[in-house]
Amino acid sequence: MTFYTFVKNLVYGALKPIYRFEVIGKENFPKEGGILLCTNHIDNLDPPVVGITAPRPVHFMAKAELFQVPVLGKIVPHLNAFPVKRGLSDREALRKGLAILKEGKVLGLFPEGTRSKTGELGEGLAGAGFFALRSQAQIIPCAIIGPYRPFRRLKVVYGKPVSLDGMRERKASAEEATELIMSEIRKLISEYR
Known part of the structure; x- marks a missing residue:
């Protein structure tokens, strides 16, 4: 068992009884290939x-x-996280991603x-x-509804994979692609709230 799997099981066991999360749409998650998983951010617990x-x-x-952060800083890399300097164009983080x-x-x-202060997207x-x-990754929108x-x-x-093939062909802007992804997250929130 990997450290990631060990911690995943441990955290699941700790959080599941408290927050009783309901997972919807797991079947939309491709079993293989690169995936860009884009999620709204309402709480510090979102990543776990x-x-x-x-x-x-x-x-x-x-x-x-x-x-x-002492201790946490040593654990986080073993949980598949890597650093990004916010507010800057962090080329190393972009290459790593x-x-x-x-x-x-x-x-x-x-x-x-960053986290939403209001809980709204x-x-x-x-x-x-x-x-x-x-990238040629499949884009999966995800909504955490608290x-x-x-x-x-x-x-x-x-959610179901979002196709950006047309945008890639016409060389759309990153901002335009992000807006499409955000609109898909917005739809999930609206549908399942």
Whole structure:
């Protein structure tokens, strides 16, 4: 058993009784090939919740500051996370993300770049569109529908793959691709709230 699987099982066992999450749409998750998993961000628990409910291991782009926190900074890289410097064009993080997708793995992103203060879906940043257009990965929208309250149901909804073939052909902007992805997340929230 890998460290990732061990921690996934441990976290699942700890969180499931408290948040009673309901996972919808797992069948939409491709069994192989690169996947760009784009999720709304409403709580600090979003990364572990997505990590334990996704059918495949997820590699998260995480804020660089997390890697400086004592103890946590040593564990996070073993959970498939890699640092990104927010507010900058972090070329190393972009290269790492593209390499993960090219290797046929799952790259998890929160396109908003930060947690929503209101719980409502915010504006997406161009990064999601960049990865979507620069790779041949399948794009899976995901909606976490809360709030995170003990013993209340929390929904994690995996949508059907979003096709960007037309956008790739006409060389659409990263912003335009991100907006399409965000609109799919918005639809999931609206449908399952």
